[in-house]
Amino acid sequence: MKKYTDSGKKDTRSGFGAGLTALGKSNENVVALCADLTGSLKMDEFKENHPDRFFQVGIAEANMIGMAAGMTIGGKIPFTGTFANFSTGRVYDQIRQSVAYSGKNVKICASHAGVTLGEDGATHQILEDIGLMKMLPGMTVINTCDYNQTKAATLAIAEHDGPVYLRFGRPKVANFTPEDQTFEIGKAVQLQEGNDVTLVATGHLVWEALQAAETLNEQGISAAVINIHTIKPLDSEAILKSVRKTGCIVTAEEHNFLGGLGESVARELAESTPTPQEFVATKDTFGESGTPEQLMEKYGLNADAIVKAALKVIARK
Amino acid sequence: MSDSKHLQDLVTQVRRDILRQVHKVNSGHPGGSLGCAEFFVALYQKLMDRNDSFSMDGKGEDLFFLSNGHISPVFYSVLARSGYFPVEELNTFRLLDSRLQGHPTTHEGLPGIRVASGSLGQGISVAIGAAQTKKLNNDSHLIYTLCGDGELQEGQNWEAIMYAAGNGIDNLIVTIDLNGQQIDGSTENVLPLGNVKGKFEAFGWDVLEIKKGNDLDAVIEGMQEAKERTGKNKPVCVLLHTVMGHGVDFMMHTHAWHGKAPNDEQLETGLAQNPETMGDY
Numbered sequence: 235m236k237k238y239t240d241s242g243k244k245d246t247r248s249g250f251g252a253g254l255t256a257l258g259k260s261n262e263n264v265v266a267l268c269a270d271l272t273g274s275l276k277m278d279e280f281k282e283n284h285p286d287r288f289f290q291v292g293i294a295e296a297n298m299i300g301m302a303a304g305m306t307i308g309g310k311i312p313f314t315g316t317f318a319n320f321s322t323g324r325v326y327d328q329i330r331q332s333v334a335y336s337g338k339n340v341k342i343c344a345s346h347a348g349v350t351l352g353e354d355g356a357t358h359q360i361l362e363d364i365g366l367m368k369m370l371p372g373m374t375v376i377n378t379c380d381y382n383q384t385k386a387a388t389l390a391i392a393e394h395d396g397p398v399y400l401r402f403g404r405p406k407v408a409n410f411t412p413e414d415q416t417f418e419i420g421k422a423v424q425l426q427e428g429n430d431v432t433l434v435a436t437g438h439l440v441w442e443a444l445q446a447a448e449t450l451n452e453q454g455i456s457a458a459v460i461n462i463h464t465i466k467p468l469d470s471e472a473i474l475k476s477v478r479k480t481g482c483i484v485t486a487e488e489h490n491f492l493g494g495l496g497e498s499v500a501r502e503l504a505e506s507t508p509t510p511q512e513f514v515a516t517k518d519t520f521g522e523s524g525t526p527e528q529l530m531e532k533y534g535l536n537a538d539a540i541v542k543a544a545l546k547v548i549a550r551k
Numbered sequence: 552m553s554d555s556k557h558l559q560d561l562v563t564q565v566r567r568d569i570l571r572q573v574h575k576v577n578s579g580h581p582g583g584s585l586g587c588a589e590f591f592v593a594l595y596q597k598l599m600d601r602n603d604s605f606s607m608d609g610k611g612e613d614l615f616f617l618s619n620g621h622i623s624p625v626f627y628s629v630l631a632r633s634g635y636f637p638v639e640e641l642n643t644f645r646l647l648d649s650r651l652q653g654h655p656t657t658h659e660g661l662p663g664i665r666v667a668s669g670s671l672g673q674g675i676s677v678a679i680g681a682a683q684t685k686k687l688n689n690d691s692h693l694i695y696t697l698c699g700d701g702e703l704q705e706g707q708n709w710e711a712i713m714y715a716a717g718n719g720i721d722n723l724i725v726t727i728d729l730n731g732q733q734i735d736g737s738t739e740n741v742l743p744l745g746n747v748k749g750k751f752e753a754f755g756w757d758v759l760e761i762k763k764g765n766d767l768d769a770v771i772e773g774m775q776e777a778k779e780r781t782g783k784n785k786p787v788c789v790l791l792h793t794v795m796g797h798g799v800d801f802m803m804h805t806h807a808w809h810g811k812a813p814n815d816e817q818l819e820t821g822l823a824q825n826p827e828t829m830g831d832y
Contacts (some may be wrong), residue, residue: 265687289683292717294710297676301714304616304680307665308608308688312680327670328707332677336657336667 235451236426238410238444244381246402246438247345251276252381253388254313254343258284261311261392267302268315269295274404275315275345299325302340303332311339311392317351318344318401319360326366333397334370341391342367343400347377348437348488349521349529351404359521365493367399368466374419375466377401377487377495379440381409383463386417394419403488405526407438411461422469424476428458431544432476435486436462436495439514439535443486446540457544465495470502477503482510482547486540488530491515510550512543558596559767560828561632562588566798567831568628570821572644573812579645579653582808583699584625586730586765586793590697591629593770598778600692605635605662613692614681616666618674619699619728620654621810626663627651631832635663638832672705674698675725679715682723693781694723701733704742709754715786716755724777724787725756729764730795732806748790757785764793798825 257264258280266280267289281288291298295316302312314321321344322329333340349359368375374396378384384402391398411423425440426433426447435443440461447457458476462469477483483503485496496513503509516533530536565588573579595601599613617626624644631638636650643649650661654669666677678696685692702708715723727747735741751758757780761773773789780787795809796802799821802813813821 286687291714292710294714296673296707297679297710297714300673300676300707300711301680301683303666304677304682305684307614307681308610308684308690310684310687328673328676331667331670332673338666 235448238425240408240410242409243406244409245404245406246378246381246384247274247404248276249378249381249384250343250345250388250400250402251279253385255279255283257389257392258287263309263311264313264392265289265305265310266313266315267291267298269293269298269320271316274317275343277315295320295325296328299328300332303336303338306338306340311341313341313343315343315345317358318347318363319358322363322366323360330370334373337372338397339395341398341400345402346404347401348403349516349533349535350488350526352526352529353523355523356520361490361516361521362493363401364465364487364489364495368498372396373466374398374464376419376464377437378463379436379438379461380407380411382413382415383411383417386415387463390417390419401437403438408441410441420464420467420469422472423461423463424458424472425461426457426459428456428480430456430480431548432458432460432473432480432483433486433540433544434460434462434473434483434495434499436465437488439486439488442535442537443540445537446544449537449541450544455544455548462495465498468498468502473499473502474507477507477509482551484512484514484540484543484547486514488535489515491517510547512547514539514543555768558592561596562592562767563825564827564829565592565625565628565632566825567822567827568641569624570799570813570818570825571831572624572627572641574818575642576645577812579624579812580621580810581624581812582732582795582802582806583619583622583728583730585799585802586795586797587622587625587697587728588798589765589767589770590726590791591625593767593774594695595629595633597771598774599695607665609665610688610690611692614665614694616674616678616681616694616696617655617668618696619671619702620668623651623653623655626655630663632829636661641832671699671702672707675708675711675715678723678725679711679720682720685722693778695726697726697728699733700727700729700731700744700747701738701741703727703744703747712751712754712756719784720786721782721784724781724789726789726791728793729790730793732795732809734806734809736806751788755785756788757783758788758790760790760792762792764791765797800824
C-alpha cells in the first residue's frame with residue numbers, strides 16, 4: 235500500500251483563500267465578490283491586495299450571483315464567496331438563468347458545506363448542494379479533499395472557461411495531497427490500487443477512505459481508493475476500470491445520498507457494468523448542531539462507516 | 552425623409568412585427584411589447600453608442616439588458632431592424648430550433664443578447680455587474696436596462712437597487728416600464744407598488760420621469776436627459792409611463808393582452824391601425 239501522511243490539519247477554505255490570493259497576483263481579470271463572509275471564506279488577503287477588484291455585496295446573495303454574471307461581460311472572471319447553503323439553494327434560479335443557461339464564466343465558491351460546519355446546525359448545513367449544481371447543464375462541480383488540493387483547484391478553475399461550483403469546508407482536516415500538484419478538472423486520482431473493493435470518495439471523506447483502506451488491509455482485504463474531486467464531469471473510466479477488477483464499490487461523501495456522487499456513480503455503473511454499491515452519505519435527512527467529529531460519527535461519514543460499508547458490499551458480490 | 556419621420560415609421564413597423572410574431576405562433580406577450588416600441592427604437596436608434604458587429608464582451612460600446620424578458624417580440628424586432636440579424640428571422644419566433652426563443656437567451660447565440668431573461672428580477676443585478684466591469688476596464692460607455700413595473704415585486708431588485716446606490720454605480724440607467732398592468736390585473740390590485748419614485752430616491756438614486764412614454768420625441772428627450780445625469784456618483788432611474796398595448800386600440804389600458812395573441816381578425820384590425828412603413832419581413 236502507498237503511505238499517505240497528514241502534514242498537519244488545515245481547513246480547505248484556507249486553501250481556497252490561498253489560491254485566490256495567488257490568482258490575484260497572477261491573473262488581473264480575476265475579481266472576487268462576497269456576501270458579508272469575507273473572513274469565513276478567507277478572502278481578506280485578496281481584498282487587501284486588490285481593493286479595486288473586491289466587491290462586498292452585503293447580505294444579498296441573489297444580487298451577488300447576478301452581478302457576477304454581468305461582470306463576465308467585458309472579460310472579468312468573478313469568484314463569488316459565501317457558505318454552500320447560500321451559494322446554491324438560496325440563489326438557484328439566479329444561477330440557473332443568469333449563469334448556467336447564459337453560459338457565464340462565474341466561479342461559485344462555497345465554504346461550510348455539509349454537516350461539519352458544526353454547531354450552527356441544519357439551517358447552515360447544506361447536504362443537497364452537489365445535487366442542485368450537478369443537475370444544471372454545463373455546470374462543473376468540484377469538491378476538494380484537503381487544503382493543498384483546494385488551493386490547486388482554485389487556480390485551475392480560473393483557467394477553465396465556463397461556470398464552476400467549487401465546494402469546500404470549515405473544519406481542519408488532514409492535508410495529505412502534494413503541495414505542488416497540478417489540478418486536472420474531471421480527472422480522478424487513484425490513491426490506492428486494490429482487488430477486493432473500490433472505495434470512491436469526494437471531499438474530506440477521501441482521507442477517511444484512506445484510513446478505511448488501511449483497516450481493511452489489516453483484515454486481508456485489498457481496497458482501491460479513488461479521489462473523485464470532480465463530480466461533474468465524472469471520470470467514469472477510472473471508476474469502471476477499478477470495479478472491473480474488484481466487482482463492488484463504496485461511494486463516500488458528505489452529502490445526501492439522493493443527488494450526490496453516489497448516484498452519479500450508480501448511474502454510470504447501471505449503464506455499463508451493474509455492480510453492488512453501498513452509499514456512505516447522509517440518508518435523506520437534515521443535520522443538527524454538534525462538533526464535526528460527533529456529526530461525522532452520528533451520520534456515518536467516517537472511516538468506520540466506510541469499513542462497514544466495504545464489508546457489506548463485499549458480502550453482496 | 553426626416554430623421555423624426557423615419558424613427559416614427561420604424562416604431563409603427565415594430566408594432567406590426569410584434570403583432571405578426573405573436574399571431575403566427577398564437578403565443579407571446581404583445582401588451583408590454585407594444586407599450587415599449589418607442590423606448591426600444593429611441594434606445595437603439597438614437598441613444599446607444601453601438602459597435603457595428605456584435606461581441607459578447609461589448610467593449611467600447613453601450614450595452615442594454617432586458618430584465619422583463621417576456622417582451623421579447625419588441626426586443627427581437629428592434630434588434631433585427633438595427634442590423635443584429637436578418638429581419639426574416641422574426642418568422643421563427645418561438646418555433647422549434649429557433650434562435651428567437653420565447654424569452655431571450657444567449658444559448659442559441661442570437662446576436663444582441665448578452666444574458667438570458669424571463670425569470671423576473673435579475674436584470675438590474677446583471678446590469679450592475681456589467682457596469683462594474685466597464686469601470687474596471689476604464690470604458691466610459693453606459694449600461695442600460697429595462698424592467699417591468701410588476702417586476703419590482705421581486706426582492707432581488709431591491710438588493711440590486713441598494714447596492715447600486717451604495718456603490719455609486721453612475722454609469723447605469725435603469726428604466727422602469729410603468730404601465731400599471733401585470734398578468735393578474737393592475738399592479739394596484741395585484742400588489743400595489745406604492746410610490747416608486749420615492750422608493751428609488753430613498754435608496755439614493757437620481758430619478759426622472761418620462762410622462763409620455765409613447766411619444767417618441769418625449770422618450771428621446773427624457774433619455775438624453777438621463778444620459779446627462781450619469782457620471783455623478785448616483786445610479787439613474789427613468790420612470791417611463793407607457794400604456795400597455797399602445798397603438799392597437801382594443802389592446803390598450805388592460806392587462807388582458809399581457810400574454811395573449813390576437814386571432815386572424817384581431818390581427819387585421821391591429822395591422823390596419825399600424826400600416827406597413829418599412830416592409831414586412
